[in-house]
Amino acid sequence: xxxxxxxxxxxxxxxxxxxxxxxxxxxxxxxxxxxxxxxxxxxxxxxxxxxxxxxxxxxxxxxxxxxxxxxxxxxxxxxxxxxxxxxxxxxxxxxxxxxxxxxxxxxxxxxxxxxxxxxxxxxxxxxxxxxxxxxxxxxxxxxxxxxxxxxxxxxxxxxxxxxxxxxxxxxxxxxxxxxxxxxxxxxxx
Amino acid sequence: xxxxxxxxxxxxxxxxxxxxxxxxxxxxxxxxxxxxxxxxxxxxxxxxxxxxxxxxxxxxxxxxxxxxxxxxxxxxxxxxxxxxxxxxxxxxxxxxxxxxxxxxxxxxxxxxxxxxxxxxxxxxxxxxxxxxxxxxxxxxxxxxxxxxxxxxxxxxxxxxxxxxxxxxxxxxxxxxxxxxxxxxxxxxxxxxxxxxxxxxxxxxxxxxxxxxxxx
Numbered sequence: 001x002x003x004x005x006x007x008x009x010x011x012x013x014x015x016x017x018x019x020x021x022x023x024x025x026x027x028x029x030x031x032x033x034x035x036x037x038x039x040x041x042x043x044x045x046x047x048x049x050x051x052x053x054x055x056x057x058x059x060x061x062x063x064x065x066x067x068x069x070x071x072x073x074x075x076x077x078x079x080x081x082x083x084x085x086x087x088x089x090x091x092x093x094x095x096x097x098x099x100x101x102x103x104x105x106x107x108x109x110x111x112x113x114x115x116x117x118x119x120x121x122x123x124x125x126x127x128x129x130x131x132x133x134x135x136x137x138x139x140x141x142x143x144x145x146x147x148x149x150x151x152x153x154x155x156x157x158x159x160x161x162x163x164x165x166x167x168x169x170x171x172x173x174x175x176x177x178x179x180x181x182x183x184x185x186x187x188x189x
Numbered sequence: 190x191x192x193x194x195x196x197x198x199x200x201x202x203x204x205x206x207x208x209x210x211x212x213x214x215x216x217x218x219x220x221x222x223x224x225x226x227x228x229x230x231x232x233x234x235x236x237x238x239x240x241x242x243x244x245x246x247x248x249x250x251x252x253x254x255x256x257x258x259x260x261x262x263x264x265x266x267x268x269x270x271x272x273x274x275x276x277x278x279x280x281x282x283x284x285x286x287x288x289x290x291x292x293x294x295x296x297x298x299x300x301x302x303x304x305x306x307x308x309x310x311x312x313x314x315x316x317x318x319x320x321x322x323x324x325x326x327x328x329x330x331x332x333x334x335x336x337x338x339x340x341x342x343x344x345x346x347x348x349x350x351x352x353x354x355x356x357x358x359x360x361x362x363x364x365x366x367x368x369x370x371x372x373x374x375x376x377x378x379x380x381x382x383x384x385x386x387x388x389x390x391x392x393x394x395x396x397x398x399x400x401x402x403x404x
Binding site: 029030031032033034035036037038039040041042043044045046047048052054 | 338366371373374375382383384385386387388389390391392393394395
């Protein structure tokens with residue numbers, strides 16, 4: 001079981017650190033707004049404030065997406081503050097890379113603080129597990145990922161449930177706060 | 190004998206009259222009429238300053254070496270500098286090869302134009318610019334290239350509304366902002382508020398080797 005969780009942890013680490021490495025190397029990033037009719041405003045860039053915002057929530061089939069290497073973040077609304085490199089996606093927000101998917105009511109990335117946060121109906125899907133929570137906070141500096149509120153980790157052979165679940169990525173440790181309940185069938189670990 | 194002399198006199202008179210008649214006939218009827226004298230309706234001026242006004246306020250001012258006026262149309266060549274005014278203050282300066290001003294319609298066509306502002310923050314290039322005095326718009330019906338506060342803007346068409354300072358960019362719009370390139374169907378750039386509204390599909394690409402990131 002620990003191995004599976006560790007693998008999930010590593011995926012999160014790779015995801016966030018991967019984006020950081022890509023930034024360091026000056027990789028090409030792309031923002032796209034698709035499915036918007038030509039007479040409808042897709043987005044606004046306020047150069048003075050250094051803020052780009054887009055809201056296509058009223059347009060069926062329209063989507064805002066940001067791609068960096070193999071990481072893609074999509075949503076129906078988006079705000080990007082260029083000064084402190086803050087990114088916010090809401091409404092059908094989803095972050096994906098080939099072996100990982102994060103959905104939530106909103107996904108935020110704090111570029112200066114190097115933190116990622118997802119709020120509301122958080123679901124993290126990996127190859128071998130799915131984590132449900134109310135909130136996910138990832139700190140790139142400390143390599144910690146905290147799932148809080150109605151945390152539920154589902155494996156192919158079992159389920160873990162609790163209120164607070166911390167992944168210490170560097171140490172490959174998992175910390176469960178408060179009461180946690182687990183139920184597993186025969187494990188091959 | 191007297192009768193013969195009388196007859197001779199009459200004959201001479203008749204011949205003389207006939208000769209005069211033939212000369213006159215050839216002169217006025219057989220020969221083509223002389224061509225009408227060409228009097229041009231135009232007025233040509235040299236080294237002039239033209240000022241366009243609306244409600245008494247200067248809208249533009251042109252220094253030119255040659256002005257040819259034909260009816261309501263004024264053609265200016267060997268242009269020096271054109272100034273566009275806003276509230277009596279020159280805020281845009283235009284270099285153009287030729288300018289054609291329709292006085293009645295208050296429309297100024299500028300060919301091969303380069304526009305700049307006083308501070309050098311704004312530069313615009315277009316093969317044809319049309320200044321419409323009635324609605325105070327500067328239109329480029331063809332491709333346009335603009336430099337505005339470190340932005341490089343290209344579009345297939347453009348309209349600059351001087352009363353609102355809104356820049357309408359149409360078709361194949363591309364805005365280069367440092368290492369970022371915005372591509373969209375059309376955009377409206379509010380020059381006062383420094384904000385850009387993008388219409389239709391939008392793509393922003395960040396090129397490699399930059400410091401500003403989009404993630």
